[in-house]
Amino acid sequence: LCRDEITSPFKNVIESIYGSAFSCGSLGGMLLCGRTGFSAAHSHVPIDDACLIYYCFTHIAINENGQIGSVLRNKTGMKQESSACGALVAFTRELKSGIRQPIHIDENDVEMTFLKKQLLNTLPTLAKQQTTLLEVTHTAYLTITSDLENHVIDDSKNHEKRxxxxxxxxxxxxxxGHDYVWLGKSSFVKHGKLENFPFDNVNHK
Incomplete structure (x- = not known):
């Protein structure tokens, strides 16, 4: 999940069921922890034949007027609306103003830099100036899904019982303050092979 505190209710629900979770997310929910992060997460599994469950979601807001990307964070005491996901909103604005490529690594803004690079790698046509926040958010979802599957498949090849x-x-x-979840994809991995669950594209509140 994204670092944004507004995503914490979702995390709290998950941890109320399974206990404390290893956090792999960064800005926009992107999986930037890499091989080292996933290796750390997988090394914390107590038994080799365990079942690991990953919930990896980007996020977006919609206010009572139907404005995409705007949310009133009343739980934090804010009196005016702000953006969610702030990083994806900022990237969308940059795309609309004409983004400069190639993207160079900014050591003072590493996560945002890699967010831009990865989303543009997933869908190069995002660089067009008519790109919307919905398109950017969906591309983040696709990128997160692909990265997660690749990391998990690699691990499963070394742990046949997992x-x-x-x-x-x-x-x-x-x-x-109402939150919802759009479940874009659900899948199962074992022996290095990925299979889709039969309840793909089901919406859960």
Whole structure:
């Protein structure tokens, strides 16, 4: 999940079921922890034949007027609306103003730099100036899904008894503090092979 505190209710629900979780997410929910991060997560599994469950979601907001990307964070005491996902909103604005490529690594803004690079690698046509926040958010979902599957498949090849359940999509922050989840893809990995669950594209509140 994204670092944004507004995503924490989703994390709290998951941890109320399974206990404390290893956090792999960064800005926009991107998986920038790399091989080292995933290796650390997988090394914390107590038994070799365990089932690992991943929930990897980007996020977006919609206010009571239907404005995409705007949310009132009333739980933090804010009196005016702000953006969600702030990083994806900022990237969308940069795309609309004409982004400069190639993207160079900014050591003072590493996560945002890699967010831009990875999303443009997934969908180079994002660089067009008519790109919307919905397109950027969906591309983030696709990128997160692909990265997660690649890391998990690599690990499963070295641990034949392990099973992995993968859930990716978009967390949606609605009016009055109501959150929703769009489940874009659910899959299962074992022996280095990925299979889709039969309940793909089901919406859960």
């Amino acid at each position: 099973q992995y359940a993968l859930f990716t999509g978009v967390q949606i922050h609605g009016p009055n």
